[in-house]
Amino acid sequence: MHARIRDGLRPGVTLASLDTIAQDVLTHRGATSNFLHYHGYPATICASPNEVVVHGIPDERVLHDGDIVSIDCGAIVDGWHGDAAFTAPVGAVAPASLELIAAAERSLVAAIAVMNPGAHLSDIGAAVQGVAEGAGFGVVREYTGHGIGRQMHEEPSVPNYGRPGRGPTLAVGNVLAIEPMLTAGDPGTIMGSDGWTVSTIDGGWATHVEHTVAVTDNGPEILTAP
Ligand code: MF3
Numbered sequence: 001m002h003a004r005i006r007d008g009l010r011p012g013v014t015l016a017s018l019d020t021i022a023q024d025v026l027t028h029r030g031a032t033s034n035f036l037h038y039h040g041y042p043a044t045i046c047a048s049p050n051e052v053v054v055h056g057i058p059d060e061r062v063l064h065d066g067d068i069v070s071i072d073c074g075a076i077v078d079g080w081h082g083d084a085a086f087t088a089p090v091g092a093v094a095p096a097s098l099e100l101i102a103a104a105e106r107s108l109v110a111a112i113a114v115m116n117p118g119a120h121l122s123d124i125g126a127a128v129q130g131v132a133e134g135a136g137f138g139v140v141r142e143y144t145g146h147g148i149g150r151q152m153h154e155e156p157s158v159p160n161y162g163r164p165g166r167g168p169t170l171a172v173g174n175v176l177a178i179e180p181m182l183t184a185g186d187p188g189t190i191m192g193s194d195g196w197t198v199s200t201i202d203g204g205w206a207t208h209v210e211h212t213v214a215v216t217d218n219g220p221e222i223l224t225a226p
Pocket residue numbers: 034035036038039041045046055072073074083084146177
């Protein structure tokens with residue numbers, strides 16, 4: 001699904017057309033959407049361009065050359081939930097925005113890498129924050145990762161910041177959605193009038209990347225890898 005949407009990303013496409021691709025993939029793979037109708041959410045994906053951090057509703061907004069866009073899409077297969085997101089450039093994008101995307105991806109990799117049995121939950125947030133702030137970017141505080149399984153959102157919540165070595169420890173069988181949200185400027189956010197769209201307070205651009213990850217005897221396993 002993410003690969004199909006990535007292929008469809010080019011200047012001139014609407015966010016709504018990306019939602020149609022996602023619906024099509026889910027239908028053909030016998031999966032159902034965990035986003036559609038979630039607390040009234042009206043679409044299959046969240047499409048969050050530029051200054052939108054998360055939960056942008058895919059509408060007739062057109063993507064332009066030089067934009068970036070975060071696509072978040074989950075699915076339910078055999079009663080189990082997956083949740084994953086990526087941020088991608090549209091056409092030719094400024095180097096600073098490419099670096100924002102790369103830092104978000106590095107922060108996700110670093111966070112997943114600490115997810116061994118016995119690690120502390122707060123090690124995840126510390127890893128994200130270390131990479132993000134080390135690269136000069138902001139970390140959004142108001143939204144977090146989460147446990148995931150038979151429900152999309154389960155305990156615990158997984159902040160993208162904090163000191164390592166605190167809180168509960170990870171055990172084999174735990175499954176967490178890890179979702180760093182990085183900003184070029186101020187990490188503060190504002191909620192849009194639609195009650196969903198979360199944007200940066202300063203209009204700076206933002207990224208959102210996410211994987212669903214299981215803690216196993218052999219270390220972390222990414223369940224939403226392509
Ligand atoms: N992946 C999103 C999250 O964990 C799920 C969005 S729910 C929706 O916050 F309803 F906004 F789609």
